Amino acid sequence: MSHKTIEQFSEEAKILIADYVTRVDDLKAKERTKIPAQEMPAQDPSIRVMNLDEVALGYTMEQARIEAMRCLQCVKKNCVDDCPVKIDIPRFIDHVAHSDFEGAAGVIKEASLLPAICGRVCPQEVQCQQSCTVGKALKDVDKAVAIGRLERFVADWERMTGKISIPEIKPETGKKVAVVGSGPAGLVVAADCRRQGHQVTIFEAFHKLGGVLRYGIPEFRLPNDIIDREIETLSAMGVEIKTNFVVGKTRKLMDLINKDGYDAVFLGTGAGLPVFMNIEGENLVGVFSANEYLTRANLMRAFEKGKADTPIYPSKKIAVLGGGNVAMDAARMAKRLGAEKVYVVYRRTEVEMPARKEEVLHAKEEGIEFLFLQNAKRILGDEKGKVNGIECLRYELGEPDSSGRRRPVELANSEFILDVDTVIVAIGNSSNPLISQSNPEIKVNKWGNIIVDENQKTSMEKIFAGGDIVLGAATVILAMGEGRRAADSINKLLSGKSDTDNIIQN
C-alpha cells in the first residue's frame, strides 16, 4: 500500500468539496451517504518509526467540511446517547459543515473540556461512531461519520488560531477543593469546580502534570504540547498546582480537610501496580511492565538518547504481551527506540482486541507483527538472568466467556519458542495502593479499587473519587465522565444543597 501524503488528501478534498459546497443544506440523505469517507492523513510509516512526532496529522479544512457533510443530522441522536460526556455531536458537526469552527468549538465545550485530547484517544468506534446511522446504512462501522477526527479538527483549529477562551469563573465562594492526581479525571474536576468559584488545588505525585496522558500515552499519539495547553488554561483560571506531592504520604488525606481547610477532596490517583501474568521468568532482566517501559520513554524522555539520564533497556527483539491501547503504545514506542522486531502476542484474535482500530492499523503499517491466538507460557533466560526467549502456546477460540468474548482455549502440545530479548507485559493494572494503605477506613473492593456511590462519593465524608482508581484500567473519556459527575456532586455539596437527587446522571 503506497503512502498518501497530506498534500494529496488536501488536493482531492478541494476538488471534491467544490461539488457540495454550494448546497450544504440541500443535500439529500442518499447523497450524503455517497460522499466518500475522509481518511486521516498520517506521517509516512517508514519515516515516523524514526521520530516521536504525531502520527495522525489531522484533517485539512476541506476534509473536515466534507466529512461533516456526511452527517445526516438524525433526529434521534444515537451518537450523543453513546458519548460518555454527551457532546451534542450533530450540532457541532453542522457548524463544521458550514465552516463555523468557532461555533463548533463552543458546542463541544458545553460538554467536554478536553476535546483535543478526546478527539485523539477516545475509542470512538465503540462509542459515538458505533451507533452512527451512516455507518449502519453502509453496513460498516469504519464508514461511520468520523466524529473523533472532527472533534480533533475543531480543537486543533481553536488552538492553532489562538482562539482558546478561558471559561467564565463565578464569583469566589471561599470554598476549597483538593484534587489528587492530574490525570484526565482530575483535570475535569479542577476545571468544573473552579468554574463555580471554588478555590482548587491539584496535587500531583510526579514532577510533571497530566498523569497517564503524560507518562502513558506517547508523544506520537498525544503530543505533550496539547497537555501543556490544557494545563495552562487551568492555571489561567486560577487553579493552584502542586507537583511532587503525594497525598497520603507528603500530607495525610484527612489533614487536607482537618488542618488545611479543604471542604472536599477528589481522588483521581489512577491505575496502580501493573498486573503480571504470574508465569515463570517474569522477574528476569529484560521483562518490564508497559507502565515502566512507557514511563521511561515518555515522562522520563528516554527516547532522547544522550539528553535523558533515565536509561531504557537496549532491545533488538521485543514481545509485547496484551492487546489493548497500552500494548499498542508500548510496541510502537519500542520500534521507535530502535528494536528490529516487535511482536504483539495476543491470545484471542484481532476482532477481540480492545485497542482502538486506528492504533492497530498504525502499528501494522509500522511493521509490528501480530501473533494472534498465542500466549506466553514462560519466559526463558540465559545464565546471566537475561531474557532470551518466550515459550508460547497456541490457542483457539471456544465458547463466549463472561465478557461476551469467545474464550481462548489452549491447544495441547502446541508449545514453540519465540526468540526475543525483551518482554513487555501490558495486560492491565491493579489499583494504586497508596491511598488505601494510608487510609484503611476508605472502602475498597477486592481489587483495591475505591468504592463510590452513584455520585462518586466514597465511604468517607467529603471525599470523592473517580477514574481508574474506581474503574480499574479504563479509558480517558470514562475517567473524564466520572470527573464531571464527581465535580457536580462536589459543587452541590459546597453550594449547601445536600440533596443529590438532581444530579444529572451521565
Added chain:
Amino acid sequence: MNKILFKEQLSKDVYLMRIAAPMIAEERAAGQFIILQVDEDYGERIPLTIADADINEGSITIIYQVVGKSTLALSKMNVGDEIPALVGPLGTATHIEKFGTVVCVGGGIGVAPLHPIAQALKNAGNKVITIIGARNKDLIILEEEMKSIADEFIVCTDDGSYGRKCLVTEPLKELCERDEKPNMVIAIGPPLMMKFCSETTRPFGVFTQVSLNTIMVDGTGMCGGCRVNVGNKVKFVCVDGPEFDGHKVDFDNMINRLNSYKEIERDVHNCYLDALVDEKESKI
C-alpha cells in the same frame, strides 16, 4: 522550595546534605525514602533514604554516594541551590517496638539509612548492638553518631585499616552464637552484604530485616520496576517495602535486576566525566 541548607563531604565519594523540605520532615518516619531529580526535564529519579529530619528547621538529611552521572551532578550542587524536584516520604516506615536485643548491621553507605532506625529502636527501649563496616577506613561514615546510641559497638574493615579486619558477618555470627541470641537483626548495605548477613543468621533462626534499594522509576506503586521475589511472592519495594524479611528475599534475582542498565549507565557516566574534564580544560 527544596533549598540545600548544608553540605558536607563525609568520605571520598560520600556526601551529606540537609535540604529544606518542611512537610516531609514532619511526616517522615525511620525507614522511609525520598526521590529527587537534579533536572526536572531530563534528570532521572533517584531514590534516597532519609537519614534524618529536623522539624524545627524544616529539613531532611540525605547521605549519598557518587556512583553515576546523577549523583555526581547532585554532589556538584551547593548550599543555596534548589533541588528541582523532590518528593516523599515514600515507602513504608520501619516497624519499631521493643524487641529486646537488636543487632544493627550497616555496610558502607548503608549506615546512613540505618542510623534513624537504630535511634528509633534505642528510643523504644531496645538493647542496640551495632556493627558497621566498610572496605577501608576512609569509607566509614557516621561512626560517632552510631557509637553514641549503641550499647555495644563494633567497627570492621575489609582491609583492616580500621577496627577489626573482617567482614561484618564475622561479628554477626559471634553475636548469634552467644547464649542470649539477639531477638532481631537489621542489616542495611550493599545487596551482597545483606544477602550474606541473612545467610549468617538463618541457621540461628534470628529474624533479619533488610532494606532494599532496587531500581525504581515512580516510587509510588505504578511502574513495577522495583519488584522483588520475597518468599516466592512478587513484592514492590516502593510500596510494600523497602524493608523485608532477609531470609525470604531472592537476592540473586534482585542483584541481577539491579545490573540491568549497568553498561548503559557506565557509558553515560563516562560521557559526563569527559564533558566535565572538557569543561575544566576549557576554563584553564
